[in-house]
Amino acid sequence: MKRYYILHTIYFIFICLVFINPIHAQEFFLELQQIEPTDEAQRRPKISPDHLAELENQGYSILSSNTKPAEFYFHIDRTDVSFTDLSEGGSFVESIEMQVKSEGGAQYQILNKLISSFHSLAGQTIEPTSCDDGCSVRVAKPWKSEDSYGWGYSIDDGNTYRPFSRESVGLITPLSLSKSALEMKLKVRTPKNQSEGNFQGVVQLIALPEM
Amino acid sequence: MVRFKYMRYTFFMVVLGLLFIPRVVHASQFSFSQSPQSHEVMAQPGKTVILPYTLTNVGDPSVMELQIYALSVKDSQGSYEIIPHYSDNLEKIQFYLSNSQHTLQEPFFMNTSEAITYEIAIHIPENVREGDYYFAVVGQTEQNEGFVDTSTVFLQGGVGSIIYLSVSSDGSLNQAGNITQFGVQSNHSIIWKNTEYRVFDSFADIPIVLSVVNSGMNYFQAIGTISVRPTLFESGSLVIDLVPTHLLSDSSKIILSTKSLNKSNTATIRAPLIGVFTAQAVVAMGTSANTQISNVSYVVFPFTYILYVVGTVLFTATGMVFVKRMRSG
Numbered sequence: 001m002k003r004y005y006i007l008h009t010i011y012f013i014f015i016c017l018v019f020i021n022p023i024h025a026q027e028f029f030l031e032l033q034q035i036e037p038t039d040e041a042q043r044r045p046k047i048s049p050d051h052l053a054e055l056e057n058q059g060y061s062i063l064s065s066n067t068k069p070a071e072f073y074f075h076i077d078r079t080d081v082s083f084t085d086l087s088e089g090g091s092f093v094e095s096i097e098m099q100v101k102s103e104g105g106a107q108y109q110i111l112n113k114l115i116s117s118f119h120s121l122a123g124q125t126i127e128p129t130s131c132d133d134g135c136s137v138r139v140a141k142p143w144k145s146e147d148s149y150g151w152g153y154s155i156d157d158g159n160t161y162r163p164f165s166r167e168s169v170g171l172i173t174p175l176s177l178s179k180s181a182l183e184m185k186l187k188v189r190t191p192k193n194q195s196e197g198n199f200q201g202v203v204q205l206i207a208l209p210e211m
Numbered sequence: 212m213v214r215f216k217y218m219r220y221t222f223f224m225v226v227l228g229l230l231f232i233p234r235v236v237h238a239s240q241f242s243f244s245q246s247p248q249s250h251e252v253m254a255q256p257g258k259t260v261i262l263p264y265t266l267t268n269v270g271d272p273s274v275m276e277l278q279i280y281a282l283s284v285k286d287s288q289g290s291y292e293i294i295p296h297y298s299d300n301l302e303k304i305q306f307y308l309s310n311s312q313h314t315l316q317e318p319f320f321m322n323t324s325e326a327i328t329y330e331i332a333i334h335i336p337e338n339v340r341e342g343d344y345y346f347a348v349v350g351q352t353e354q355n356e357g358f359v360d361t362s363t364v365f366l367q368g369g370v371g372s373i374i375y376l377s378v379s380s381d382g383s384l385n386q387a388g389n390i391t392q393f394g395v396q397s398n399h400s401i402i403w404k405n406t407e408y409r410v411f412d413s414f415a416d417i418p419i420v421l422s423v424v425n426s427g428m429n430y431f432q433a434i435g436t437i438s439v440r441p442t443l444f445e446s447g448s449l450v451i452d453l454v455p456t457h458l459l460s461d462s463s464k465i466i467l468s469t470k471s472l473n474k475s476n477t478a479t480i481r482a483p484l485i486g487v488f489t490a491q492a493v494v495a496m497g498t499s500a501n502t503q504i505s506n507v508s509y510v511v512f513p514f515t516y517i518l519y520v521v522g523t524v525l526f527t528a529t530g531m532v533f534v535k536r537m538r539s540g
Binding site for chain 1: 289363365
């Protein structure tokens with residue numbers, strides 16, 4: 001008898017769950033009726049030939065023009081990053097802060113590109129990092145191993161790194177301009193037997209607005 | 212005489228001390244702005260278009276140059292790819308500075324708070340293919356690789372504006388697009404009456420992805436909404452506004468909304484307690500009346516809550532039986 005009570009309790013809970021919310025039937029395809037069918041004429045809006053000839057006679061060569069007059073601003077807090085004696089070996093990390101502002105609140109992208117490899121006048125080169133487990137210019141990975149040497153950058157506070165690319169590659173940029181500040185960490189790790197010399201590399205950072 | 216010697220030593224000490232006081236060194240900064248952000252231009256083959264720009268230096272004095280880049284989109288998140296564009300081929304679109312003695316890529320000095328206005332002339336050859344061409348006009352620092360006495364990485368900054376150039380002999384547009392993906396992301400689904408329903412637990416996050424492709428020859432703006440409405444249980448509906456998005460020709464893009472979490476996510480909404488829902492995306496593409504509609508259905512069911520309730524009931528029942536046996540024993 002007790003079993004029936006338990007079963008009835010379970011049934012009651014199920015019924016309560018099912019009927020706890022009011023049921024609303026279909027009501028949502030009304031707006032489909034408002035959509036007009038399309039045709040070829042609508043797909044191809046044209047300036048009339050007469051109007052076009054008139055514009056040409058007036059010396060106009062632009063058929064239409066729309067300018068977004070807002071200003072687009074890009075700031076990098078330093079244009080050179082110096083490292084202490086790399087020949088002693090070890091890990092060296094420097095931060096670079098970038099900021100983008102747009103009057104129109106547009107999205108933006110920051111593209112980076114390796115212009116010149118990190119090399120010395122003697123021809124020695126510090127190679128791009130491959131991180132702990134083979135990162136690439138498009139895939140960032142953790143770089144914590146002390147046996148993994150090279151140089152690269154991080155845009156997630158040092159959690160993952162990747163090398164610079166010879167082709168322009170976009171940084172991951174925030175969705176809104178309210179988070180327009182972006183920090184890049186530049187890391188160099190050299191072995192203790194690193195050859196002496198002053199190394200120089202050039203990286204390009206270009207900010208572009210999105211429509 | 213002795214007093215004079217002391218004064219001289221003191222003076223030398225002060226000078227040496229000043230030399231060894233650590234000074235705060237400020238590295239040079241790149242701070243430039245350029246306007247306008249973009250020019251959308253439709254022009255005829257064989258014509259020349261002139262576009263004005265203003266470049267302003269609000270940072271340290273810099274040696275700058277102007278560079279034109281050809282721009283394309285390389286992934287579904289709209290990531291740009293740029294390659295330098297040189298006007299060395301008469302069959303390609305030509306760029307040069309209008310009303311200027313100077314040339315593009317020619318270095319020039321800009322002082323702090325200095326602004327320059329310049330005009331970029333674009334000549335479209337007669338035989339160029341009709342369609343869209345996208346460029347970036349970038350004011351960038353000239354490559355700096357001078358001798359330094361420490362290991363240094365030089366950062367070359369650049370700020371750009373976009374040119375959306377549509378070449379057309381008669382002003383016609385070829386705008387065509389489709390919704391390539393519209394769905395909710397869940398690992399579980401059920402099929403009922405030939406319809407697949409994605410399944411979510413109550414109050415779980417429901418990620419929605421909407422992707423649109425531009426299969427035409429001209430860019431267009433995609434605008435629209437996603438409306439989420441219940442078909443069974445629950446009440447009320449949710450309308451999510453899509454962020455008006457420009458799609459370049461031969462590219463696809465995930466459309467963002469006011470509820471996007473990142474650039475690979477159109478929206479993320481919170482599931483209610485229970486119900487069957489239909490999400491409908493309505494996207495208008497371009498100036499023509501090309502409107503695409505896509506639907507996806509999903510089920511929300513309180514799996515976790517049911518598990519808890521059944522577990523509680525079973526636990527209570529087991530406890531009651533145990534207590535009864537203890538009493539009877």
